[in-house]
Amino acid sequence: MTRRNIVLAQFALTSMVEAVCIPNKWLVALIWVTKWVAFLWYITFGRHDAQRGSGLTIRNVWGDHDNFHALTCVTAALQIAAAVAMG
């Protein structure tokens, strides 16, 4: 069992729990899409991306893993919205 499989299992588990518990199904769909796109991005483009050259180039400031981070931020915002909806 690798750590990736464990994280994947946790991901699937929380997804199932969210589907059952969050009252708003549109919110569930949004959370699912963002978190699974983020995960696929993560396993596809890598945890760290190499810089190309030096200086303040786009590639040195923002990389593939930063896209993953941005997606996880959106997921977190949606999950907090789900918490508000649950309340």
Next chain:
Amino acid sequence: MCMCLSHTRTPPDALRLLSLAQAPRGVEDGQRARRLCAARAGGARAGAWSLPGDREGVVAARTNARCSASRGLTGGAVCGGAPCAEEPLSVEWVEWRIFGRHTSYGNGTPRTLARGWVHVLALALLELMLLACAGRWGALTPLPARALALARWTTVGFYGSVLFHLVPWSRTQSYNAALCLDFMAITCVRRAGASWRKELTRAPSHHSVGFTGQVAAWVGLLSPPGVLSLALTGATLALCVGCVTCSRTPLLRPLTRRSSPAQWAGAAGTACMGVSAVDSAQHRVGSVCAHLHG
């Protein structure tokens, strides 16, 4: 003094690393690495460690990471498993002067400058939302404790990421430990200092953070999903502890960036738990050589 490449009796690991480069250029790289290692030994104290736009600094940081990778957990230098007589690099665990500005992680992996700052921005917004949802400002109806706990645990993983990405961990060991903390913040464990019995008899939402905390907040930790989540957290913790104690970087091999899409696509099928220090060093020395050739 750098141990990997500058020692007169070249250690076996260094020979393996050097064999990755072409012979004539490899010798040149070795001389360059010697200069960089020597510069690095003084540079760490002078603050010349891998700042943005500093090409030499980036290479020096990676060179130092190669040196750090050959060190044991005790901090003493080793050459091919045997202790070396020369003084190892004296590097702090954290280079606070370049907080959030470093271009390489402690193991030499490149880092983009925005890495981690997105989480700071998101955390600021999420914390403001949480304050509003907690009824601090009277603008919103306070959320029930269960919903508030769910929202709270959602943010915890972000703190782990900030700790890992913004703090310039300058040793392989500290990098590995921070990476494990980051992972554990995602999947995570009970509060420190509390007994399991007390934890299990408290409200479910107070048990843990990350995925397990979310599941506990939704359905309770003693429910089947909660127990399963807790078991997965335990397995993650065991793997992380194993990585730290064995001085392995707990990264997946396919997730370490390859220099070209074809290379990482070729490795995407392998799901490897840990990358040994030597394997990492081989990858890095290859990257450095490619960097120098380029």
